[in-house]
Amino acid sequence: MAAGATATSFSEGTLLCAREITKSFGGLTAVKAVSFEVHEGDIKAIIGPNGAGKTTLYDLLTGIYRPDSGAIYFGGKDIVGLPPHRITAMGIARTFQTVRLFPEMTVAENVMVGMHHRTRAGFTTCALKLPLSRREEAWMKEEALATLDIVGLEMQGDSLAGSLPFGQQRLLELARALATKPRLLLLDEPASGLNAYETRELGDIIYRVRDMGITVVLVEHDMGLVMRVSEKVLVLDYGETIAEGTPEEIRSDPRVIEAYLGSEVD
Amino acid sequence: MRHGRREMGEDAAAKGPRARAIEAFNLPLFLKRNALLIAFSAFIMVMPAWASPLSKPLGIPIILTMRLVGVYAIVAVGLNLLMGYAGQVSLGHGAFFGIGAYTSALLTARAGLPVWVGIPCAVLVALIFGVLLAPVLRLKGHYLAMATLAMGIVIFVFMREMTWLTGGNDGVRNIPDLALPFLKVTTTQGEFYYVWVIAIVALALCSNLVNSRVGRAMRALHQSEVAAEAMGVPVSSMKKRTFVLSAALGGLAGALFAHLQGFIDPNQFSILLSISLVTMVVIGGMESVWGSVFGAGLITFLPKLVEALPRWLGDVPDWLEKYSNYEGMVLGVIIMLTMVFMPSGITKGLVDLVRNRRSPFVNPFRRKAVD
Numbered sequence: 001m002a003a004g005a006t007a008t009s010f011s012e013g014t015l016l017c018a019r020e021i022t023k024s025f026g027g028l029t030a031v032k033a034v035s036f037e038v039h040e041g042d043i044k045a046i047i048g049p050n051g052a053g054k055t056t057l058y059d060l061l062t063g064i065y066r067p068d069s070g071a072i073y074f075g076g077k078d079i080v081g082l083p084p085h086r087i088t089a090m091g092i093a094r095t096f097q098t099v100r101l102f103p104e105m106t107v108a109e110n111v112m113v114g115m116h117h118r119t120r121a122g123f124t125t126c127a128l129k130l131p132l133s134r135r136e137e138a139w140m141k142e143e144a145l146a147t148l149d150i151v152g153l154e155m156q157g158d159s160l161a162g163s164l165p166f167g168q169q170r171l172l173e174l175a176r177a178l179a180t181k182p183r184l185l186l187l188d189e190p191a192s193g194l195n196a197y198e199t200r201e202l203g204d205i206i207y208r209v210r211d212m213g214i215t216v217v218l219v220e221h222d223m224g225l226v227m228r229v230s231e232k233v234l235v236l237d238y239g240e241t242i243a244e245g246t247p248e249e250i251r252s253d254p255r256v257i258e259a260y261l262g263s264e265v266d
Numbered sequence: 267m268r269h270g271r272r273e274m275g276e277d278a279a280a281k282g283p284r285a286r287a288i289e290a291f292n293l294p295l296f297l298k299r300n301a302l303l304i305a306f307s308a309f310i311m312v313m314p315a316w317a318s319p320l321s322k323p324l325g326i327p328i329i330l331t332m333r334l335v336g337v338y339a340i341v342a343v344g345l346n347l348l349m350g351y352a353g354q355v356s357l358g359h360g361a362f363f364g365i366g367a368y369t370s371a372l373l374t375a376r377a378g379l380p381v382w383v384g385i386p387c388a389v390l391v392a393l394i395f396g397v398l399l400a401p402v403l404r405l406k407g408h409y410l411a412m413a414t415l416a417m418g419i420v421i422f423v424f425m426r427e428m429t430w431l432t433g434g435n436d437g438v439r440n441i442p443d444l445a446l447p448f449l450k451v452t453t454t455q456g457e458f459y460y461v462w463v464i465a466i467v468a469l470a471l472c473s474n475l476v477n478s479r480v481g482r483a484m485r486a487l488h489q490s491e492v493a494a495e496a497m498g499v500p501v502s503s504m505k506k507r508t509f510v511l512s513a514a515l516g517g518l519a520g521a522l523f524a525h526l527q528g529f530i531d532p533n534q535f536s537i538l539l540s541i542s543l544v545t546m547v548v549i550g551g552m553e554s555v556w557g558s559v560f561g562a563g564l565i566t567f568l569p570k571l572v573e574a575l576p577r578w579l580g581d582v583p584d585w586l587e588k589y590s591n592y593e594g595m596v597l598g599v600i601i602m603l604t605m606v607f608m609p610s611g612i613t614k615g616l617v618d619l620v621r622n623r624r625s626p627f628v629n630p631f632r633r634k635a636v637d
Contacts, residue, residue: 062496088498100493102486112479113486117498119479123507126478127471133478140479180498 013040014073015184015215016061016092021070023060030056032239033070038184043206043216045230047223047250049259053239054219055097058186062094063087075183089117093182095173097189097219103162107153107172110161111144114179144179150212151175151205167198171205178209185209187218191225203229227251235259302556303470310462314455325577326570329458333526336461337519338562342546343472343555344515349544350552351476352508353488354403355411358418359543362392362513364425364535366520371438371530372431381445385521392517395421396510403505418540425532437531444525461522465559468515473555484508485553538594545597549604551611560613569593606630 016038023031031053038044046054059065061072063084072079079087093114102110119140121133148154151171156164161172170190177185187206191199199222206229210216220226226233226247233250235243237259243250250256297304317328345359369391370384379387402413425432432438444451444460451460475481487494487501495501524530542565550561572589576582589596608615608626615626 064492064496083500084495085498085500088496094496096493096496100490102489102493104489105482105485109482109485113482113494113499114497116479116483121479123475123480123511126480127475129474129478136479176497 014038015040015042015075016217017073018057018061019071019073021057021060021067021072023056023065023067029239031060031067034236034239034241035070036234036241036244038215038217040183040215041210041213042232043210043218043230044232044234045226045247046217046219046234046236047221047226048236048242051238052236054236055188056239057236058094058188058219061087061186062092085117088180088182091181091183092186093177093180093184094186095170095177095188095190097192099166099169099173101161101169101173101176103160105161106158107148107161107164108141108144108157110172110176111147111179112140114147114176115140115143115181118181147175147179148172150178150208152201167194170194170198170202174205174209178214182214184215184217187216187220189219189221191220191222199225300470303466303473306469306556306559307466310466314458318455325574326567329454331566331570333454333458333461334523335559335563335566336458336465337523337526338543338546338566339465339559340468340522341516341519342543342550342558342562343469344512344519345543346547346550346552346555346558347472347476347484348508348512349547350554350557351481351488352484352505354505354509355407355414356509356512356540357411357415357537357544358421358540359414359512359516360535360537360539361418361421362395362516363520363523363539363543364421364532365395366392366517367524367530367535368425368432368438368520369517370521371441371524374525375438375441380447381442381525382447385518385525388521389514389517392520393510393514395517396513397506399513400506400509403502403509415537415540418537422532422536425535432532435531435533437529438524439529441524441528441530443528444522457526461526464518464522468518469555469559472515476553476555480504538597541594541597545601548601549612551614554611554614554617557611557613561611564612565597568596 014037018037019035020033021031021035022029022033034053034057046057048054056065060067063079063082063086066081070080074087074090074092077090079090079092082090102113105113119136121130121136124130125133145154145157148157151174153168153171153175156168161169164172170193174185174187174190190206191202194202203225206216206218218226218230230247233243233245233247234241235250235253235256242259243253243256245253313332314329317332321328321330341359341363345356348354348356348359366388370381370388373379373387374381374384399417402410402417405413426434428434429436444457446460451457476484483494483499483504486497486499487504491501520535527534546561546565547558548561549564550559551557569590572586575586604611607628607630609628610618610626612626618624618626
């Protein structure tokens, strides 16, 4: 009941709440007492120079690492210590900074792996091809195409994921994450390696995803994209929060300019 | 999970006729989807008719050998699920084969149980060993290979040294023939059909499995464990289940083997067996159910072929006659050559060649751009 009791102190509509989370690797503190909240329906950006702890923060939120201290609540429930697949099933999906697709599987199959926790045919059911597994399989195929449609890859369903051009691989990763039916989508530098046109398209897709009722957090270096899509920005430097606010506030924050934007914004 | 079920319900309701059509049995579609399986079953069914007369002139006991191919196909397909699909190496799978063989042999020859009780018990015991040994899957890559190798050696030593149970190097003799509840199977042809009916069922089930949600999860965790886990695949439980399944298939094959041979001793289940099993999987093709059958056939027929050579060629050189002495070395060379030049294996390579017009051969000496 501890989690439930704490939940009452959340402000209305808080989907994700990180409190004072800290993670060190040996002597290096990658994330130092970071606290933030993500509200339902937000598009929130996390920015910061390289090595600021952004990806580590994602790894903590998705259960790949366990924080040394601090608490993470998702939908009012404490998720610290849960294995990643359980957290995914609760509704947090992510993409990776370096694309991690299943390159030897087709585009549609990649997306269908994302639907793993939404289906339940086990070893016996699948081996015997019982009606449940056949029904699920048919459903997954249709759902996979519908999901690919969101990112515009519905025509490439049968190509091998590894054979797609890089930009499309990023989009496929996004589709695969959407296939888990998340409430919260964590994007890790989705625009890196994309050209200007692809980045603009990505921005549109992010809006589309938000309109589907999915809250989006993105770690991103492309300031154009961040300023365009995000409603709130969290700035990290050396594992610590140095600022949080709307893009306009961040743009003019002296600490941020000093740490990060100095050379980019006059 | 609840999400999934609810959506599926809605989905089926919305697309009622279509969803029902999927459930209805559709003969042409069934034939098309299972063409390979049906063709192969037919091939096996008529095999004794053409192979038996050929055996004498060729000097190769084809049907006799094919029984063993069926046995090895069962264990190889299980190992392929683990190694080819889920990407977890096992260099000790001969152990499960041996456990199955000893279980059924002891239960029937010593305890006097019927064969058709012994075989399921063998599967069960191998499965239990699989569950007990599954924690080795926490290891990865080379460490897993070393641990499974050790597992194979340890179980081999137990088979040899627990003389009160296994008879040690004297082995177990007078193991009864294969049998159904009211039918003893005595002819070679009968044994051939007995083994292959079981093998084809196992192959059909495995090929269903790999083309399903579970098979996709196996392949996904093979290609990126982190991504699979992040996409909601319970990686460690998936690996363990696959391991247990492949252990059970190993036990089944081992039991059949014991009843075919009528005599077993520990040396039949040494490391060499584990290596042959890996060779079957690698040469036939990782991630290929039918490749395992092909690999099993190739590796089982190879020594028979060499034995038959003197009949065809008259005199053969001395070293060829002593082939069985260095069989392990030949297997090693085969694995090496396959891995270097045709890493996808023979069957997958052929599929690549025919379907994708892509040469299965790789040039290992070509410089790669950026890896």
